[in-house]
Amino acid sequence: MCDHIDVARFLFVVLPVESHLHAPVAIAQELEAAGHEVAWVGPRSDLRPLVGPDATLFPTGKRYYRPDGASGPASVRSLWEGHVLPANRFIRDAADAAVERYGPDVVVADQYALAGALAAHRRGLPWATFCVGMLELTPPVEQMPDFTDWVRAQVRRVWAMTGVPVDETIDLRFSPYLVLGLTTTALTGPAPLPPGCVLTGPALGRRPNAPAFAWQEWDPGRRHVLVTVGTMAEHLAADFYRRMTAATAPLADRVQVILTAGAGLVPDPPPHVLVAPRVPVLELMPRLDALVSHGGLGTVSEALAHGVPVVVAPIRHDHPAVARQVRRAGAGLEVSFASATPAELTAALSAVLDEPAYRAGARRVGESFVAAGGARAAAARLAALARTASGG
Structure with missing residues (x-):
């Protein structure tokens, strides 16, 4: 105060x-x-x-x-x-x-x-x-x-x-x-x-308009990944979501995906993918193991503030700069939004989930946020x- x-x-x-x-x-x-x-x-x-x-x-x-x-x-x-x-x-x-x-x-x-x-x-x-x-x-x-x-x-x-x-x-x-x-x-x-x-x-505070979440569908026995491209690029994301869904299929036995998307963008999602138009991001962050994001500074910072490593698929504007910064900080990896194959996305996500260095990098950045x-x-x-x- x-x-x-x-x-x-x-x-x-x-x-x-x-x-x-x-x-x-x-x-x-x-x-x-x-x-x-x-x-x-x-x-x-x-x-x-x-x-x-x-x-x-x-x-x-x-x-x-x-x-x-x-x-x-x-x-x-x-x-x-x-x-x-x-x-x-x-x-x-x-x-x-x-x-x-x-x-x-x-x-x-x-x-x-x-x-x-x-x-x-x-x-x-x-x-x-x-x-x-x-x-x-x-x-x-x-x-x-x-x-x-x-x-x-x-x-x-x-x-x-x-x-x-x-x-x-x-x-x-x-x-x-x-x-x-x-x-x-x-x-x-x-x-x-x-x-x-x-x-x-980052400035994080109370969000009175945070939506409800289907916690009854949360699987505590699996690791959790949030996939989001924000609100302003969703109309460009259908193909990326398709590739991302395919990329997580080999990990389905151990990973549950929460994907933010409007109606029709992810038709017939597989059982390991929960789809919602909006989610209470700050409630989810302490429970996540990784974030896949377009590189908006707000969402990426929210993840790093909670020590969550990031896979960044930059689209435009400052997203490439944020991706470079995440990579340089050792807090995650960068992939191509337009052309990364499901296999490449699987490899990137597996790396940030399984290699401790990425979570350690995210925690270092998060600790700097607290100090600031x-x-x-x-x-x-x-x-x-x-x-x-x-x-x-």
Whole structure:
């Protein structure tokens, strides 16, 4: 819990991506536990189940983003042109009005919710960035040499949406006051980080909207593997799920698979595979022996926080960077999402299940997360920023 100070008001600005909401909610829970006030700018349908009926919410509505199958540099361009820029245009007025009406001491913005950062900057308010992925923290300059210049050009387009003259000294992706990176160097390695970036490890908290789970089907006599590609890539995953199901067939006598997939994606699953559209991830993690993931930083970090080794099948955006980091940390292996054969997937999964070094690597990363402090440390940094801004 944060050290108690006079009550400060924090306004969180988020985008309608479920995987981006859990961390700020966990940080907000710590701030509220310390007596501070928290309000939200974001989609009502996503936030209400997480923050409760009494939380102050300035709704933005929801603009859906369905990624295409692009990978590499094309996927980065698709992310910005198909999601980040339209989403910021969509939330611009709501974010601006919320800052005006709520009068926060500090605005806390998702790294892609640039409209929130800009609304704070225009009023001379301190703002903090929280980074839920690795694309911006550790940019893919080897794969995309023009990444920094290209993204800065996209950021200028956000300034242009408001008619405010561009301030070249301000990168709206990274607050000059405080940048919260939800990881540690045990995972990132020696990669350079933005100025003012503090690594707190993942922010894990209560999830009031966690779904129920069919625990009566859990087999305590077998080892357990969670297979998930998150919510934004599921429409690309049918073939990967087919290969993954085939890959686990030789292990069926000793492994039970929990696979997250919508209706119809895994028709007629074999008896050793439990299929559910959503699962209570944080309840499952302490009971898992391995995770197979697309490489979203949130789910991978949740696994490593519990000492669970990972097989990463990266799809796009920052997933390849997360896969490299997991591999370098000795906490798992990387396979091809598009082309790994069932035999290759069996080999990778067997390795992380049976070779102790991978679990030891995952535990080392998890221990670094604990030492970094997670949501509590992030909340303490925000409280200190509010105190500094108020002259306290």
